Amino acid sequence: MYILYGxxxxxxxxxxxxxxxxxxxxxxxKIDILKGEHRSADFLAINPAGLVPVLITPEGDALYEVAALMLYLADRHQLKDISPPLTDPDRGLFLSTVLHIAGEIQPEMKRFHFPHRFSLRAEDNAGVRDLAKSLVLGRLSVMDTRLAKRGPYVLGTRFSLADFYLSFWIAYLDRDYVCNEFPAIAKLYGLVRSRQSTIPYLAETERMAEAYAEMIKRKPGGVIA
Ligand SMILES: N[C@@H](CCC(=O)N[C@@H](CS)C(=O)NCC(=O)O)C(=O)O
Structure with missing residues (x-):
C-alpha cells in the first residue's frame, strides 16, 4: 500500500x-501548506526538502518530485493507457514532454505563485510574476505549434499522462488567456477536461487556482512565506 502526502x-x-x-x-x-505544515518537524522527518507531494512506497521509500512519482507508478504498475512502455516508439516524445514540463514550466509556475521568494523588494513581486507568466507562455507557444501539426494530444491521437500534466499547469496559470491565445492547446485542454477520469481533478484544480489568485491579490507579499 502506498501513502501519498498531498x-x-x-x-x-x-x-x-x-x-x-x-x-x-x-x-x-493531507498536508496544509497554507498553515506551513510542510515545514513541521513531523513532515520534515518524511521529506527534509519540505516539499509536497511525497509518495511512500510499499517498501517504505519516501519519493518526491511529482514527474518522477507519476512515471514511477506508471512504469511499476504498467499503466500502458497513460504512459508508453519503455520500448514503445512514443516513449521518446512522451519523456521529452514530461521532463520539459517538469524542468522548464514548473519552475516558472513556482515564480508565478511565489514571486516574493525571487525578488529583493516587495515592489518587484508583480514584475517577477509577469515575467514568469510570459516565460511559460513562450514555452506554451512552442507546444501549440507542435500540437497544431501533430495533435490533438501530445502523442497525436493517443492520450497520456503528459496531457493531464500539461492541463494541470494550464489550469493553474490562466486557462482562459492560454486557451484564447493557443488554439491547439485549447483543444487539448478541452479534450482532457472532458475525460471522465480527469473532470473532477481539473475542475478542482480550476477552483484551487481561482482561490489562490484571490489570495495573492489580498496578500501580494506572499501567501506562503
Ligand atoms: N519540484 C518539486 C516541487 C514541489 C513543490 O514545490 N511543491 C509545492 C506544492 S505544489 C510545495 O511543497 N510548496 C511549498 C513551498 O514551496 O513552501 C515537484 O515537482 O514535486
Missing amino acids: GDFTRAPLVQWVLEEGKIDYELR
Missing part, C-alpha cells in the same frame, strides 16, 4: 490521479 494548493492531485487510474491502493494524508 493536500489543497499542491500538485499532489497529479499523483493521486495516476493512483486512481491504476486502481492502486493508497492512503492520502
